[in-house]
Amino acid sequence: MRLRIFLEPQQGATYEDQLAVARAVEDLGFDALFRSDHYLSMGDHVSGLPGPTDAWITLAGLARETSRIRLGTLMTAATFRHPGPLAISVAQVDRMSGGRVEFGFGAGWFEEEHAVYGIPFPDSARERFDRYEEQLDIITGLWSTPVGDTFRYEGRHFRLAEGPALPKPQQGPHPPVLIGGTGPKRTPRLAAKFADEYNVPFSSLEDTEAAFGRTADAVRASGRSTPMVYSAAQVLCAGRDEAEVSKRAARIGRDVSELRQNGLAGTPDEIVERISRFAAAGAERMYLQVLDLSDLDHLELVASAVAPQLD
Structure with a gap:
């Protein structure tokens, strides 16, 4: 079981806050650091100071400030960026990191943040998914086109004239692509x-x-020959004892009993047992959502008392 740390910086975090977490994640032996891709905090929008940070600009910085951990998004919103420029950005960050990027990509869902920043938001989920599927085609197609060949695309929503399909990411044929959600069919x-x-x-x-x-x-x-990796994301609230668990829950505005029901909360042994159940269900990686970025001792506790039991 690989443990990955997952941040929600739109709730209130500077680049320096995220860098401190990234360095701790690397030093403590975690597998990866992922972050959300949002431009507006959830809930009280006045909170979340100093304001949002762009996911891929942040990851570009972290790519140069770290050397081992994988870096990625859960999930980049398809509604935020045109597929051609997004393919360029992710390829560049992959090269800046030495080939450590993973591309989590979703259709986009938080309508209010689109309105706040003037980003078009298709009215129907069907249209968002239609656009999203074309973008997946385009981005992976641009990356996978051999150097020296050209790429063009004719879709309902996106059309790309014939072009060089550059730059290429460092990882070939492209960085790992992550898709998530619980939709039953598409x-x-x-x-x-x-x-x-x-x-x-x-x-x-x-x-x-x-x-x-x-x-x-x-x-x-589908008949595909390559295996699929299965993973889950859960909020984390660990403590050495009940008092520490309660303190951490209070700091993120959550109830301990609710977190035990809907996340990974409790002592290290409790969290190991819970993660083991997800492993038995097929999860190979766990994304631990850390909401208090100032609490680096939280990460140290998991690294020292949870991770060794999952090896």
């Missing part, structure tokens, strides 16, 4: 076609296992 199909990893975020053990099963069925039906 999400498994798109994951089977495009993804190297399928992620189920913030769902119950039972719902996670069911979603894994649907995607595994889609993978088999």
Whole structure:
């Protein structure tokens, strides 16, 4: 089981805050650091000071400030960026990192942040997914086109004139693609076609296992030869004892009993047991959502008391 740290910087974090976490993640032996891709905090929008940081600009900086950990997004919003420039940005960050980038990509969902920053938001989920599928085609197509060949695309929503399909990412044919969500039909199909990893975020053990099963069925039906990696994301609230668990829950505005029901909360032994259940359901990686970026001792506790029990 690989443990990855997952941040929500739109809730209130500077680049320096994220850099401190990234350095701790690397020093403590975690596998990767991922971050969300949002431009507006959830809940009280006045909170979240000093304001949002752009996911790929941040990851470009972290790519030069770290040397080992994988870096990625859960999930880059397809609605935020045109597919051609996005392919260029991710390829460049992959090269800046020495080939350590992973590309989590979703259709986009938080309508309010689009309105606040003037980003067009298609009215229907069907149109968002239609656009998203074309963008997956374009981005992976640009990356996979051999050097010296050209790429063009004629879709309903996007059209690319014939061009050089440059730059290329360092990883070939491209960085790992992550697709997530619990949609019953289209999400498994798109994951089977495009993804190297399928992620189920913030769902119950039972719902996670069911979603894994649907995607595994889609993978088999697609006839693909490469295996799928299965992963889950859960909020983290660990403590050496009940008092420390309660203190950390209070700092993120959550109730301990609710976190035990809907996340990874409790002592290290409790968290190991919970993660082991996700492993039995098929998860090979766990994304631990850390909401208090100033609490680096939280990461140290997991690295020293949880991770060794999962080796």
